[in-house]
Amino acid sequence: MSYLAACAIFRNEAPYLREWIEFHRQVGAERFFLYDNGSTDEAGESLAPYVAEGIATVHDWPDVPGQITAYQHCLDNYREQARWIAFLDLDEFLFSPALTPVSQVLEDYERHPAVMINRLNYGSSGHKKAPEGLVIENYLRRLPDDDDNSRHAKSVVQPARTVGPRGLNPHCFIYDEGWAVNEEKKPIDHQPFGFVDMISFERLRINHYIIKSEEQWEAKRNAPTPNSGKLRGLPPERPDRYSVEDDLITAYAPAVRAALAERDSAAASP
Numbered sequence: 001m002s003y004l005a006a007c008a009i010f011r012n013e014a015p016y017l018r019e020w021i022e023f024h025r026q027v028g029a030e031r032f033f034l035y036d037n038g039s040t041d042e043a044g045e046s047l048a049p050y051v052a053e054g055i056a057t058v059h060d061w062p063d064v065p066g067q068i069t070a071y072q073h074c075l076d077n078y079r080e081q082a083r084w085i086a087f088l089d090l091d092e093f094l095f096s097p098a099l100t101p102v103s104q105v106l107e108d109y110e111r112h113p114a115v116m117i118n119r120l121n122y123g124s125s126g127h128k129k130a131p132e133g134l135v136i137e138n139y140l141r142r143l144p145d146d147d148d149n150s151r152h153a154k155s156v157v158q159p160a161r162t163v164g165p166r167g168l169n170p171h172c173f174i175y176d177e178g179w180a181v182n183e184e185k186k187p188i189d190h191q192p193f194g195f196v197d198m199i200s201f202e203r204l205r206i207n208h209y210i211i212k213s214e215e216q217w218e219a220k221r222n223a224p225t226p227n228s229g230k231l232r233g234l235p236p237e238r239p240d241r242y243s244v245e246d247d248l249i250t251a252y253a254p255a256v257r258a259a260l261a262e263r264d265s266a267a268a269s270p
Helices: 014-026 043-052 067-078 102-109 214-221 248-268
Strands: 002-010 031-036 056-060 082-087 092-095 114-121 153-157 162-166 169-175 205-208
Touching: 002 014, 002 067, 002 102, 014 043, 014 092, 014 248, 031 043, 031 067, 043 056, 056 067, 067 082, 067 162, 067 169, 082 102, 092 153, 092 248, 114 169, 153 169
Parallel strands: 002 031, 002 082, 031 056, 114 205
Antiparallel strands: 082 153, 092 205, 114 153, 162 169
8 A cells, every 4th residue: 555645637738747746756655546538648658657667547537527526436446555645636736845755744644534735826937838847946936825825725635534525626525534634733624625714834735836837827717627627717817916936846856857857768768
């Protein structure tokens, strides 16, 4: 059994899949349960080495909407293969601000069925088009800590104690007993369950690269979401709101680049 795994549903994320996997391997994730929601890019090619090594399990997942059904499938089929599963999107990077492995931090929460972790939203950082290089290095300006968007949280659950998603909300789950807690171990026992009352990033946090470049945001905000299948219809970016320079996560960049380079070298070898 793995201690920490991650689950995600994705569509046309080929340029970012390898970075996302290698980053989360650096913070302690051992397995990845991935659901391809109709990709038409090179996602399969990007993931093939991880599948061959048993690091990733990939399912073709044509459901529309597909996020809730994918999460339920993950719980039903892999609950005995990991102590914890983080349910994330491909634009979300989970880590500890103390740069302690997430798997190590979670040891302190084992009596709880789940931990809900606040997100910090990052903007385009002035990029008109997608730049080369790592997401975690290219986008360094975010919303302030106390922005109301930071109350949004995502779940890392103990699958053996988790029944399934709570209704149509992919951020929160139903447990066989007890409640999810925030990083301060306060129970999240009231609606809206996908939010936490107290914003805290001392032990765990998620960097949410929701916008990336301005060009990518324009495409994304008018695309259907995986949890509803409906168009997002989100407003244009307001760059002035992303006023905080924050490069903490780039501490992982050298290791991520090295892991990617090693894989590229291995693939090029005869």
